Amino acid sequence: MGVLEDLKAKLGESGVLEGEAAAEKAQGGWSHLGTPKAVIRPATTEEVSFVLKTCHAAGQGVVAWGGKTGLVEGGNAEGLIALSLERMNKIEAIDPVSGTMTAGAGVPLQAACDAAEEKGFFFPLDLGARGSATIGGNIATNAGGNRVLRYGMMRELVLGVEAVLADGTVISAMNQMLKNNAGYDLKQLFIGSEGTLGIVTRAVLRLRAAPKSQDTGFVAVDEFAKLPKLLRHMEAALGGTLSAFEVMWEDFYKLVSTEPAQGRPILPHGSPYYVLVEGLGGNQDEDTPRFENALMGALEAGLASDAVIAKSQAERDAMWALRDDVAQVINLFPIFTYDVSLRIADMETYIEKVKADLSAKVPGHSLIVFGHLGDGNLHVIVGSHDGTPETRRLVEGIVYDPLRDIGGSVSAEHGIGLEKRPYLGWSRSPAEIALMATLKRTLDPKNILNPGKVLEPEIKAAAE
Amino acid sequence: MGVLEDLKAKLGESGVLEGEAAAEKAQGGWSHLGTPKAVIRPATTEEVSFVLKTCHAAGQGVVAWGGKTGLVEGGNAEGLIALSLERMNKIEAIDPVSGTMTAGAGVPLQAACDAAEEKGFFFPLDLGARGSATIGGNIATNAGGNRVLRYGMMRELVLGVEAVLADGTVISAMNQMLKNNAGYDLKQLFIGSEGTLGIVTRAVLRLRAAPKSQDTGFVAVDEFAKLPKLLRHMEAALGGTLSAFEVMWEDFYKLVSTEPAQGRPILPHGSPYYVLVEGLGGNQDEDTPRFENALMGALEAGLASDAVIAKSQAERDAMWALRDDVAQVINLFPIFTYDVSLRIADMETYIEKVKADLSAKVPGHSLIVFGHLGDGNLHVIVGSHDGTPETRRLVEGIVYDPLRDIGGSVSAEHGIGLEKRPYLGWSRSPAEIALMATLKRTLDPKNILNPGKVLEPEIKAAAE
Numbered sequence: 001m002g003v004l005e006d007l008k009a010k011l012g013e014s015g016v017l018e019g020e021a022a023a024e025k026a027q028g029g030w031s032h033l034g035t036p037k038a039v040i041r042p043a044t045t046e047e048v049s050f051v052l053k054t055c056h057a058a059g060q061g062v063v064a065w066g067g068k069t070g071l072v073e074g075g076n077a078e079g080l081i082a083l084s085l086e087r088m089n090k091i092e093a094i095d096p097v098s099g100t101m102t103a104g105a106g107v108p109l110q111a112a113c114d115a116a117e118e119k120g121f122f123f124p125l126d127l128g129a130r131g132s133a134t135i136g137g138n139i140a141t142n143a144g145g146n147r148v149l150r151y152g153m154m155r156e157l158v159l160g161v162e163a164v165l166a167d168g169t170v171i172s173a174m175n176q177m178l179k180n181n182a183g184y185d186l187k188q189l190f191i192g193s194e195g196t197l198g199i200v201t202r203a204v205l206r207l208r209a210a211p212k213s214q215d216t217g218f219v220a221v222d223e224f225a226k227l228p229k230l231l232r233h234m235e236a237a238l239g240g241t242l243s244a245f246e247v248m249w250e251d252f253y254k255l256v257s258t259e260p261a262q263g264r265p266i267l268p269h270g271s272p273y274y275v276l277v278e279g280l281g282g283n284q285d286e287d288t289p290r291f292e293n294a295l296m297g298a299l300e301a302g303l304a305s306d307a308v309i310a311k312s313q314a315e316r317d318a319m320w321a322l323r324d325d326v327a328q329v330i331n332l333f334p335i336f337t338y339d340v341s342l343r344i345a346d347m348e349t350y351i352e353k354v355k356a357d358l359s360a361k362v363p364g365h366s367l368i369v370f371g372h373l374g375d376g377n378l379h380v381i382v383g384s385h386d387g388t389p390e391t392r393r394l395v396e397g398i399v400y401d402p403l404r405d406i407g408g409s410v411s412a413e414h415g416i417g418l419e420k421r422p423y424l425g426w427s428r429s430p431a432e433i434a435l436m437a438t439l440k441r442t443l444d445p446k447n448i449l450n451p452g453k454v455l456e457p458e459i460k461a462a463a464e
Numbered sequence: 465m466g467v468l469e470d471l472k473a474k475l476g477e478s479g480v481l482e483g484e485a486a487a488e489k490a491q492g493g494w495s496h497l498g499t500p501k502a503v504i505r506p507a508t509t510e511e512v513s514f515v516l517k518t519c520h521a522a523g524q525g526v527v528a529w530g531g532k533t534g535l536v537e538g539g540n541a542e543g544l545i546a547l548s549l550e551r552m553n554k555i556e557a558i559d560p561v562s563g564t565m566t567a568g569a570g571v572p573l574q575a576a577c578d579a580a581e582e583k584g585f586f587f588p589l590d591l592g593a594r595g596s597a598t599i600g601g602n603i604a605t606n607a608g609g610n611r612v613l614r615y616g617m618m619r620e621l622v623l624g625v626e627a628v629l630a631d632g633t634v635i636s637a638m639n640q641m642l643k644n645n646a647g648y649d650l651k652q653l654f655i656g657s658e659g660t661l662g663i664v665t666r667a668v669l670r671l672r673a674a675p676k677s678q679d680t681g682f683v684a685v686d687e688f689a690k691l692p693k694l695l696r697h698m699e700a701a702l703g704g705t706l707s708a709f710e711v712m713w714e715d716f717y718k719l720v721s722t723e724p725a726q727g728r729p730i731l732p733h734g735s736p737y738y739v740l741v742e743g744l745g746g747n748q749d750e751d752t753p754r755f756e757n758a759l760m761g762a763l764e765a766g767l768a769s770d771a772v773i774a775k776s777q778a779e780r781d782a783m784w785a786l787r788d789d790v791a792q793v794i795n796l797f798p799i800f801t802y803d804v805s806l807r808i809a810d811m812e813t814y815i816e817k818v819k820a821d822l823s824a825k826v827p828g829h830s831l832i833v834f835g836h837l838g839d840g841n842l843h844v845i846v847g848s849h850d851g852t853p854e855t856r857r858l859v860e861g862i863v864y865d866p867l868r869d870i871g872g873s874v875s876a877e878h879g880i881g882l883e884k885r886p887y888l889g890w891s892r893s894p895a896e897i898a899l900m901a902t903l904k905r906t907l908d909p910k911n912i913l914n915p916g917k918v919l920e921p922e923i924k925a926a927a928e
Contacts, residue, residue, distance in 0.1 A: 098807045142649070148643060172893060177805040177806065177873060179612060179841045181656055181880070183880055183919070188649065209696060209699035210700065213703065235673035239751065240703070240705040282754075286754055287703065345562055375642040376641035377642070377643045407639070408641075412641065412643040415645050427644070428647050432647070436648045438907075
């Protein structure tokens with residue numbers, strides 16, 4: 001076909017993979033990537049521009065691929081062209097005076113973090129997929145993770161981006177400053193829009209001062225209402241250094257600290273909630289006593305029923321290993337996984353309702369809850385004895401429906417992709433969705449950029 | 465005329481001011497507000513929607529007014545309808561569990577901060593206009609100020625907004641969570657777009673833990689290259705609590721610490737740079753020694769040539785009073801004021817060039833420089849013996865032209881409004897400006913929202 005010939009002529013044979021080679025590239029995704037017609041591997045922004053211009057002229061759909069660790073089929077390229085940013089993986093510059101890094105979209109998150117560390121800085125985004133997920137994918141999904149409470153989501157960590165529009169126009173908004181209010185902040189269009197409004201090729205990241213201390217504690221809490229109080233207590237007592245406040249419901253904690261899991265209990269089983277608390281500060285000698293005092297204060301105030309502080313890196317690692325061992329849910333297969341957000345004040349009632357509905361409607365289910373409480377973000381995993389589409393829809397209803405009335409979100413940090421598209425209207429009003437469709441239609445009138453993701457094609461058509 | 469009659473019928477007589485009453489409302493702006501045809505004072509989002517629907521049908525231009533403290537004629541309503549949000553000034557709710565505030569756009573910043581404090585929280589936005597500037601205006605301009613380094617600009621402090629589009633459509637995106645990635649983040653359209661894409665009526669603000677300690681120091685630095693090093697040193701040593709790093713060039717410092725100014729020198733004159741450093745932390749007993757050690761370390765490392773720490777609130781107030789006494793530039797009248805941002809690494813060369821060009825081309829000038837160095841944001845004030853448009857243009861060229869080559873911004877935090885509109889192209893590429901115009905045309909096809917601000921009308925026309 002003409003498009004692929006044109007792309008080969010420009011990018012060379014190694015820049016355009018088809019057949020087996022393309023199918024192989026589509027393996028190993030954390031959610032289904034489909035079978036792309038071809039995988040295109042541009043090496044420069046100018047090549048990305050050429051690819052999109054060519055596809056735009058032909059009305060050919062294009063799906064951007066980063067580290068392929070998305071969880072909601074945002075990268076599903078079935079029958080379309082996949083545009084992999086894997087060759088745009090250079091860290092172009094680190095400016096130690098301003099504290100910024102300029103990097104290609106294909107740089108893996110871990111590589112960016114390592115490069116920052118080498119220069120005495122810190123790039124704070126931290127999530128399970130850090131080894132594979134790329135800066136471009138982090139931007140496209142507005143990635144969150146474990147330190148949002150302190151440093152914000154990817155949106156707050158990006159100063160500038162370069163992106164290519166559907167028609168090949170290059171928008172180079174590589175701002176290097178914390179403050180820049182010269183006109184509309186165009187980069188916001190490309191952050192969190194899952195490759196549907198443009199393809200990010202490069203970015204300027206904000207680096208932070210490298211922490212010089214790390215204090216990690218593990219806390220048992222005996223009732224939900226104490227969790228937000230403990231959060232506020234630790235925030236205030238640590239004066240700006242609280243970096244993680246990860247809550248595990250009892251069932252999650254048991255799962256990751258009991259065989260066949262490798263982990264063992266850090267505090268005894270039997271508490272309804274466990275919290276991993278971490279501070280990243282400037283001076284270990286001063287911060288450790290402060291952290292100890294803060295936890296002591298929490299125990300004295302009755303906000304915590306038990307607590308332990310990591311005394312070594314091995315102990316710290318053991319705490320994080322429990323939190324990170326989400327893979328144990330494999331023992332509950334088939335499972336359905338959710339990533340919701342809601343006001344902390346609504347969480348207890350919400351989880352009770354989900355529990356009650358599951359008990360009533362899904363016999364033999366299991367329910368695993370954990371998440372970034374300070375961010376309003378809970379990960380909810382439901383194990384069921386069958387994984388049929390009917391059961392999936394039933395469970396989706398149980399998990400998503402209560403969010404409609406309380407202003408909750410069906411996607412805290414994973415995005416909408418294909419998987420959550422039917423539920424976008426649970427968290428967004430018709431006016432909001434119509435405005436999203438207007439933006440999509442304006443920036444991508446031929447609907448070639450990740451077509452069908454985030455927004456229903458019929459909504460788009462209906463609005464026209 | 466029909467529009468005003470319709471608005472009176474809906475809003476009542478007190479909701480529509482004309483003639484003298486309207487002219488009076490246009491007094492006291494920090495930049496020119498023009499003479500509006502009428503000032504409309506809706507009390508609800510529904511009324512704002514009615515006003516815009518009516519004006520949209522009639523093709524009537526509307527300029528939103530908040531606290532009227534904008535500095536770039538963003539609120540100039542000459543011959544147009546001014547829509548004041550002053551009656552939408554209710555703090556609707558504070559959620560102490562999630563740490564959020566829901567407020568009308570017309571709430572003054574100081575009132576929001578006070579209400580947060582009453583509930584044991586902290587809303588960190590801090591700027592000179594705090595008593596008059598409103599939450600809606602802070603959002604429309606993406607306000608910055610003194611604590612951006614630690615807490616971000618207004619964009620980072622807003623979780624949700626409600627806004628009314630040009631045609632009266634209400635976009636209620638009153639998200640309450642730190643994390644929400646269900647579709648495009650529409651609020652970003654309204655933050656920093658100066659009322660040209662929609663009018664913000666309500667917002668959800670993120671509150672932070674109230675600081676329990678405050679440490680303030682005043683430091684002399686003998687060469688520019690040491691300033692960013694001192695910044696990084698303090699960031700690292702204070703481990704997350706560094707909240708202000710305000711640099712004053714010598715001329716500014718002399719101006720505000722010499723008669724007729726009220727202030728007196730905190731450190732002796734004679735240093736090229738002075739820095740006000742502040743940390744906001746969790747425990748005064750622990751934080752003060754930490755702050756002292758950090759400054760001591762800076763002195764020992766030669767990053768500071770002299771330093772003093774405030775030992776009382778009065779001493780702290782005296783330090784901030786110097787920084788805040790920008791009004792002293794009245795002694796240099798006529799003056800031209802600028803608000804630029806650039807990479808810290810470029811600052812020294814940039815200021816040298818501005819100095820040299822002023823010396824060559826503007827006899828008898830004075831040059832005052834200060835700002836938020838960590839944010840890349842410098843305020844530059846040039847006194848001249850005449851304030852003619854020709855001299856203004858000459859000085860604008862001297863200040864703005866060098867920014868073109870180094871990726872600097874003609875507006876760090878004041879916005880573009882009318883005043884900087886001719887220079888938008890200094891900081892944004894034609895492709896970026898074309899995309900801004902596309903957004904404007906899509907959301908406001910009749911160009912009724914703050915028409916002529918930010919974007920040149922002719923650019924808009926040319927793109928059509």
